[in-house]
Amino acid sequence: MQKVTSADGTAIAYDRVGRGDPVILVGGALCDRNSNRPLADELASRFDVITYDRRGRGDSGDTAPYAVEREVEDLNALITVLGGTAAVYGHSSGAGLAAIAASSGLPFTKVALHEPPYGPDDVDPSDDGERVLELIGAGQGREAVELFLMMTGMLQAEALAIAATPGLADLAPTLAYDFAVMDYGLNGGGTPVELLREVKPETLVLAGTASAPFMVDAAHRIVTILPAARYAELTDQHHAVPPEVLAPVLVDFLRR
Incomplete structure (x- = not known):
């Protein structure tokens, strides 16, 4: 475990494995850096991979007050560790965070968004x-x-x-942080359309055919919004995909 200091002074803990082109893995709700470690190990023979504790989790700090922009700064600090550019893979609300960071202009080479849980625009928010x-x-x-x-x-x-x-x-x-991430950029609907239109790098959107229908629908919807995106269907897979199934799909995308 290593640490990097984010722009507001918060220590962000990370693990780094492998060698090759740099990739950052961003976990979703209730995940720490160990959640993505099996996937990192699958990718390590081809990539220089970072998994990290998002602020407030594991060994990372949690400087108040929270703001989504601070999490973007955390990602920027990790990109600096990797030499100034990196690809990014985000899962669930981690995909929402990756999309926000990409839309802000962080120097991502490629972006993979795995089932960001954007809600439909015609459904009232749940209590x-x-x-x-x-x-x-x-x-x-x-x-x-x-x-x-x-x-x-x-x-x-x-x-x-x-x-x-x-x-x-x-x-x-930290669930409050994930809610803030998924609400970020919304303007009267369930999908941050204008934000997604600012995601310029080549993007892969993934969804499993056995996942919750709203997540599959969201994946199909955002592919039509993102400037340079394609869709990858993970047959018979749920929201959590075994790393040995997911890794080859990511390798194919990242090495094109």
Whole structure:
């Protein structure tokens, strides 16, 4: 584990494996740098790969007040570590963050967005997100994680079991950060159209055919918005894809 100092002085912890062209892996909600480590190991024979703890997670700091722009600065600090440019892969809300960072002009060579959970424009926002934040504020981290997982379409029994995973409730406060990321750039709809139009690098959008329908729909929708994008279908895959299945798709895209 190594650390880099972000623009506001926050220490960002990261692991770096492999050699080759640089790639940063951005985790989604309730993930730390270890969540993407199996994928990093799959890519390490061809790429110089960084996985990192987003601020507020794992061994990274969490300077208040939070702002999405600070997470963009964290990514910029990691790009500097890698020599000034890098490709980026983001999963779920991590894909939302990668899109924001790319739209801001960070020097990404390529961008891979894996099921960013943008909602449809014709559906009223759920009150569940506010309830998650209330539970976090009340110190009920496990209950907040459980409700969040059910918001993603998970059955309650499975959500209960996962929410009881040791240490997972400690990440509950960062769900507020993921909500802020996914709300960033919205203008009366569920998809940040103007933001996505500013993502200039070549982009791969991925979705599994067995994932929640709203995530598949979002992937198809944003491909039509992004300036230089193509779609990759992951047959029979859910939101979490085994690294040995995902890695060859990323290698094919990143090495073109």
